[in-house]
Amino acid sequence: MLKRVGHPVDEKGAAVVIKDATFPVPFAQGLEFNSPVHGNWNIVHTGMLMPEARQIYVCADNCMRGVVLTAAEMNAADRFSFVIVKEENLLNGNLEDITIEGVTDVLNKLEEKPKAVLLFTVCLHHFLGCDLERVYQELEERFPKITFIRCYMDPIMQKHGPTPDQKLRKAIYEPLPKRKADEKAVSFLGSDFALEKNADLKRIVRAHQGIFRELPGCKSWEDYLALSEGKLFVSSYPPSKYGAEVISERLKRPYLYLPGSFDYKEITAQLENFCQAMGYGKLEKMISVEEEIAACEKALEKVHEVIGDTAVAIDYLYHPRPLGLAKLLLTHGFRVIRIYLDSISPEEKAEFEWLKEHAPDLQLIATIQVKMRVLPRTSDEKILAIGQKAAWFTGSPYFVNMVQGGGLYGFDGIRRTAELMAEAFIEEKDTEDLVVRKGWGCESCI
Structure with missing residues (x-):
């Protein structure tokens, strides 16, 4: 006879009320869970913003799989190339040559050369002490009309110094020349x-x-x-x-x-x-601040008439300031019950302290803590989710589908958020289908 092994999983370590939370990291670090929510942009999506450029990745095939699929899913494979590094290349100590010759071969086979190449080196180049100065010097001599941009796909550096995302957002502007303002x-x-x-x-x-x-x-x-x-x-x-x-x-x-x-x-x-x-x-x-604020108040009042006392869940992926959004909504009568995040930005220290005092029972829930893999993703009540992760973790089909703040900014951003909330409350979405698509706003072939 089969017997179940284990026991029910509780929320301890994966959820905390804000009055008991620590700043800026409410949850202990450890083994991490990666949800299937993929609307956030990664280095491939961001690199594709550069016009007339081509991305070339040099890495082992298992790491290559993710970036290849990203380029393919967004129908941008025609601007993407790769060089596979094999075990023998590491044992022979010729990673510089493999990188140089592989990139050269890719470029020689192109009928039309790109204006720029975003060349992504990886963890292996760090581990083996690859001479990247030699790599770039040789490539620049071979292709003097192409601008080579130094990019990195090195998740081993994710929590030490600038992240790969930060380094890419620096690298893509390095070719800008000095011009008159x-x-x-x-x-x-x-x-x-x-x-x-x-x-x-x-x-x-x-x-x-x-x-x-x-x-x-x-x-x-x-x-x-x-x-x-x-x-x-x-x-x-x-x-x-x-x-x-x-x-x-x-x-x-x-x-x-x-x-x-x-x-x-x-x-x-x-x-x-x-x-x-x-x-x-x-x-x-330029603008009347009083009129701008009045318009925001009117938009928030209008959406509150639609949503009423419905529970609201927010996630950090919707906007870099989830605590600020929670404060805004709570001060306008909305029932915000939880925020999905894994850390709190130093920019939101004041909002954190305000929420501890004025909304002490507000839940903070992790998105990468391992228990989130098995904790229930359903609710007995209707929840308006603001963000893809809030939608997935609550199982709500009523959600604002946007990431990283989209194109929102300022007073207009507040009004647009209110409009999107009203639309999301009424229009049911297929959560499981939408949130797995990589790179919100990009083309998707799936």
Whole structure:
């Protein structure tokens, strides 16, 4: 007779009420679970933003599998190549030659050469002390008309120093040349998504007949190079800050980090700083802050009439400021019951303390803790999920399908979030089908 081994799994270690949570890491680190939610962009998706460029990966075939499938799923395999490293290459100590000759072979077989190559080296190159300076020097001599960009796929460095994502967001701007600044131009760096057309920054720039450039909007290599002409460099996505600071220093441009926020005062201060840096004068000449806030309040009131007392769950993948969003919703009468995250950004320290005091029973739930693999993903009540992971872990078909803040920013971002919540509450989605698709917003062949 068969007998069940083991016992029911409880939430201990995978969930905590915020009053008992520690900042900035509420959960102990250990073995991790990887959910099938894949809407977040990875290095392949981000690299494909670069126009007239080709990605080449040099690694073993088991590591290659994921990036190959990403390129194929987004119908971009025609801009993707790879060089397989075998065990004998490691034993013979000729990884430099394999890399050089493999990349050379790929490029020689192309009828039309790319303007740039994003060359991804991997953990093996670190382990074996590969002479990357020699690799790039030789390739640049062989192909002087191609710009080689130093990229890394090294998850062993994920928690030590800049992550592969941060390093890529730095690398893709390294080819930008030194050019004269255009007094009317702003360059928005490091985001995977173009800001929505009514985002606060774009509206202000349009009011001055200015130029707003961003990598997702670049269609050609020259469009890309023109990013260096911005009078001011701006970034809002947290992983982009590192690279944006480096490129701003190299090109001697003023730089502003204006992270997406759900706080009226913070948004106002950011827009004032932006107007000052661009020489636009006072913010009130551009937009009425009182009217912007009133419009946000109206949008939140309208969506609350639709949603009522329905439970709301938020995840960190929807926006880098999940605690800020929770605070905004709670102060407007919404019933936020949980937030899915694994750590808390230093940028949200104040929101964390506010929630501990004003919403002490709010649940923080991990997404990578191993118990999340087997804990129930159902609910007895309707839940409006804001984000793909919140949708998957709650089993809710009513969710806002967006990642990494999308193209939202500022007062307009708050209003759009409210609109998306109302739409999600009414329109049922196929959660299991949507969240497994890699790279939200990209083409998907599945």
